[in-house]
Amino acid sequence: MLELRSLTKTYGGRAVLNSLSHHFEAGQFVAIMGESGVGKSTLLNLIAGLDAPSAGEIIVDGQSMATLDDDAATRLRRSRMGFIFQAFHVLPHLTLAQNIALPLLLNGLPQQRATEMLDAVGLAGRGGDFPRQLSGGEMQRVAIARALVHRPALVLADEPTGNLDPETADSILDLLRREIKASGASAIMVTHSHAAAARTDKTLVLTGSGLK
Amino acid sequence: MKPAAPPRSLTTWLLMAGLVLLVAASFATLQLKWAAFFTLEAAATSAEFLSGFAPPEMAPAFLKKTLVATLETLSMSALGTLLAVAGGLALALPAAGRFGRVARAATRGVLNVLRSIPELVWATLLLVAAGLGPFAGTLALAAHTSGVLGRLFADALENAEPLPEQTLRTNGTAAMAAFLYATLPQTLPQMLSYTLYRWENNIRAAAVLGVVGAGGLGQMLKYHLSLFQMQNAATVVIAMLLLVALVDALSFALRRALTH
Numbered sequence: 001m002l003e004l005r006s007l008t009k010t011y012g013g014r015a016v017l018n019s020l021s022h023h024f025e026a027g028q029f030v031a032i033m034g035e036s037g038v039g040k041s042t043l044l045n046l047i048a049g050l051d052a053p054s055a056g057e058i059i060v061d062g063q064s065m066a067t068l069d070d071d072a073a074t075r076l077r078r079s080r081m082g083f084i085f086q087a088f089h090v091l092p093h094l095t096l097a098q099n100i101a102l103p104l105l106l107n108g109l110p111q112q113r114a115t116e117m118l119d120a121v122g123l124a125g126r127g128g129d130f131p132r133q134l135s136g137g138e139m140q141r142v143a144i145a146r147a148l149v150h151r152p153a154l155v156l157a158d159e160p161t162g163n164l165d166p167e168t169a170d171s172i173l174d175l176l177r178r179e180i181k182a183s184g185a186s187a188i189m190v191t192h193s194h195a196a197a198a199r200t201d202k203t204l205v206l207t208g209s210g211l212k
Numbered sequence: 213m214k215p216a217a218p219p220r221s222l223t224t225w226l227l228m229a230g231l232v233l234l235v236a237a238s239f240a241t242l243q244l245k246w247a248a249f250f251t252l253e254a255a256a257t258s259a260e261f262l263s264g265f266a267p268p269e270m271a272p273a274f275l276k277k278t279l280v281a282t283l284e285t286l287s288m289s290a291l292g293t294l295l296a297v298a299g300g301l302a303l304a305l306p307a308a309g310r311f312g313r314v315a316r317a318a319t320r321g322v323l324n325v326l327r328s329i330p331e332l333v334w335a336t337l338l339l340v341a342a343g344l345g346p347f348a349g350t351l352a353l354a355a356h357t358s359g360v361l362g363r364l365f366a367d368a369l370e371n372a373e374p375l376p377e378q379t380l381r382t383n384g385t386a387a388m389a390a391f392l393y394a395t396l397p398q399t400l401p402q403m404l405s406y407t408l409y410r411w412e413n414n415i416r417a418a419a420v421l422g423v424v425g426a427g428g429l430g431q432m433l434k435y436h437l438s439l440f441q442m443q444n445a446a447t448v449v450i451a452m453l454l455l456v457a458l459v460d461a462l463s464f465a466l467r468r469a470l471t472h
Contacts, residue, residue, distance in 0.1 A: 050382060071386075078384020089379035093397045106384055146383075 001026035001186050002047065002154060004211075007056035009042055016042050019056065022204070022211045026153075029180050029187045031197035034206035040190040043206065044156050047188070048081060049073035061153065078106050082147030082185070084176070086159035088139040090131045096142050097127030103150040117145035120182075121175060137168035144176055148183050155180055155187040161196055173199045264442035268450055278432070278451050285428035285455060288346045288421070289414040292353025297407055299354060300361030307366035310391075320366070326359025331417045335426045349426025353414050364406045368399040401470050408463040408470075415459045419452045429455070 002024040009017040016039040024030060034040050045051040047058055049065050058065040060076065068076060082103070083089075090099050101114035118127050121141040131139055140160060147155055160176060161169035177199050180187045189200060197203040204211050248254060305311070307319040329337075334352035342348040376394035381387065422430020429452050436444040 048382065074381075074384050074386060076384075077382065081384075083379075083382050085379075087375065089375055089382075091376045091379065091394060093376075102380075103383060 001061065002188075003059040004047075005057040005059065007043075007046065007058065008054050009039065009046060009051070010054045015054075017046075017053075018208065018210075020211055021056075024186060024188065026186055027184055028202060029177060029200045030189070031200040031203045032188060032190050032206055032211070033192065033194075033197055033203060036192075038206050038208070040206055041158055044158055044188065044190055047154075048077055048083070048156055050077075078103070079150070080153045082150070082152040082155045084140070084143050084147045084155065084157035084160045086162035088131075088136070088143050088163070090134075090139050090142050090146075092131050094130075095127060096123060096129050096131070096134075099131070099142055100127075100145045100149055102146060103152075107150050109150060113149055114145075117149045120179060121145045135168075136164050137172060140164060140168075140172050141175065144172070144179060148179050148185065151183055152185055155185050157187065157189040159191055160189065161191070161193060166195075169193070169196070261442075264440075265446035265449075267443065268446035269441075269443040270447070274444060274447065278429075278447055281422075281427075281429045281432045281448070282451050282455055284346050285415070285418045285422070285430070285452075286459075288349045288353060288426070288428055289411060289418040289459075292350045292418070293357060293407060293411045293414050295350070295354035296357030296361050296410065299358035300365050303358065303362035304365035304369060307362060308369035310369075320363070323359045323362045323366070326355055327363065328359070329356065331356045331421060332424060335421045335424050339425055344425045344427075346427030349418060349421040349428065352421060352426065353417060356417075357410050357414060361406060361410060365399070365403055368402045368406075369395060372398045404470050405467045408467050412456075412460055412463045415456055419456070 004020050004022045007017055007020040008015060020043070032040055032043065042051065046053050046065075047060075049058075049068065053066075061080065063076075065073065065076075091102070094102070097114055097118060100117050101111050103109075104111050104114060115127065118124060121144055123138065123141055123145075131142070134142070140163075143160075147157075157176070161172055164172060173196055176187075176189075187200075189196065191197055303319050303323055306315040307323055309316040331352050334355045335349055338348040338351045338355075342351060372395045374395075376398070377390045380390035380394050385393070418426075418428055419430045419433075422428040422432065423434045425431060429448055433445055433448045433452070436442075436448060
C-alpha cells in the first residue's frame with residue numbers, strides 16, 4: 001500500500017531522514033515513535049506529498065509520489081488520504097456537519113455519510129453546532145470523522161492525543177482504532193505515547209539509523 | 213509605599229530639550245500675530261462676516277440644486293470606495309505575500325505611492341486626464357483609498373490564522389478554494405469594517421474635492437463663496453454637515469452590526 005525507498009530529507013545540509021526504507025502493509029494500523037526532532041512529522045509530510053524528499057521515493061498505491069505534480073498530489077491527498085492533527089484543525093466558521101462533510105464536498109461524494117460519521121463518533125444530533133461549543137476531545141472526534149468520512153485508503157495521524165487529558169485520550173484512541181478497522185484503511189500514527197502505540201497493530205521506532 | 217520613578221537617561225533629557233527647542237523655533241519662525249487676532253476690530257470683522265451666512269438660502273429651486281449636489285457627493289464617495297475595494301483586494305493578495313516576496317515588496321511599494329498622495333492631489337492630477345466634474349473626483353477617491361484599503365486588507369490577510377487554510381490544503385483543496393473558504397471568511401468582517409470606515413472618510417473628502425472642480429457640494433460651495441453669496445454657501449455647508457452625520461451614523465451602525 002505504502003512503500004518508502006531510500007528516503008532522505010535534508011534541511012540546510014543536515015539530514016533529518018537518512019536513506020529510510022520500509023513497506024507498510026495494507027489495512028495495518030502502525031505507530032511511529034521516536035525522540036523529538038528525529039523526523040517523525042517530516043516523514044508524515046513527505047508521505048502526504050506536502051513536502052518533497054531530497055532523495056529516494058515514496059510509493060502510494062503503486063504510484064511514485066515523485067511523478068506527481070502539485071495538482072496531482074493534491075488530488076491524491078483529497079481522494080486517498082485522511083489527516084488527523086494534534087491541534088485538531090477543525091475549521092472554526094463551519095458547523096460540525098460541514099467540517100465532516102468537507103472531504104465529501106471536495107471529492108463530489110454524497111453528503112449523507114457525514115451524518116453517519118457524526119453518529120459513529122458519538123456526536124449525533126450536534127451537526128449544527130460550531131467548534132467553539134466543543135471540548136478538545138469532542139473536536140478530535142470531529143477530526144477523526146472528517147479523516148475517515150470519504151473512506152480513504154491511508155489515514156495519517158500526527159500526535160492525535162497530544163492535546164488531550166489521559167482519560168479523553170483513551171476514549172479517542174479506542175474510537176480511532178475502531179473506526180480505522182471498520183473502514184479497512186491503513187493508518188500511520190506518530191506519537192510519543194506508549195499507551196497510544198499499544199492500541200496499534202505494530203510499533204516502529206524512528207531513529208537516526210532508520211525505522212525499526 | 214509608592215515605588216520611586218526610574219531615573220531618566222541623558223538621551224531622554226536631550227530628546228525632550230530638542231522637542232522644546234523645535235516648538236519654540238516653530239512659533240518664532242511662523243510670525244503668528246496673536247495680538248492682532250484677539251483685537252476688538254478682528255472680533256467685529258469676524259462677526260460681520262459670519263452674520264452674512266444667516267439666514268441660509270431656502271428657496272425651493274436652490275434646495276433642489278443642493279440636493280442634486282448632495283447626491284452627487286454621495287455617489288462619488290460610494291463609487292470611489294467601491295472601486296477602491298476592488299483595487300485594494302486585487303493588490304492585497306500579492307501584498308500579503310501570496311505570490312512571493314518580490315511581488316509582496318513591489319505591490320507594497322505601489323500601495324505606499326497610492327496612499328501617500330492625498331485625494332486632493334490625485335483630483336488635481338486626474339482633472340487634467342478626466343476633465344472637470346465628479347468622474348475625476350471619483351477616480352481620485354478610488355486611487356487614494358485603494359492604497360489605504362490594499363494595505364489594510366493585506367495586513368488582515370497576513371494576520372489571519374493560517375491553520376484553517378493549511379488544513380484545507382492538506383485535505384486536498386486547491387489553493388484558491390482554500391483561500392476562499394478558510395482565510396477570506398476570517399478576514400471578511402474586518403475588511404467590511406475598514407471599507408465602511410473609509411466610506412465615512414470619503415464622504416468628507418468628496419465634499420472637499422469639489423473645491424478643485426471635482427463636482428458635488430464642494431464645487432457648489434467654492435462657486436458661491438467666490439461670489440460672496442454667503443447665504444447660499446451656508447445652505448451648502450448645512451447639507452455637507454447633514455450628509456456627513458447621516459453617513460457616519462449609518463456606517464457606525466453597520467460596523468457595529470458586523471463586529472458584535
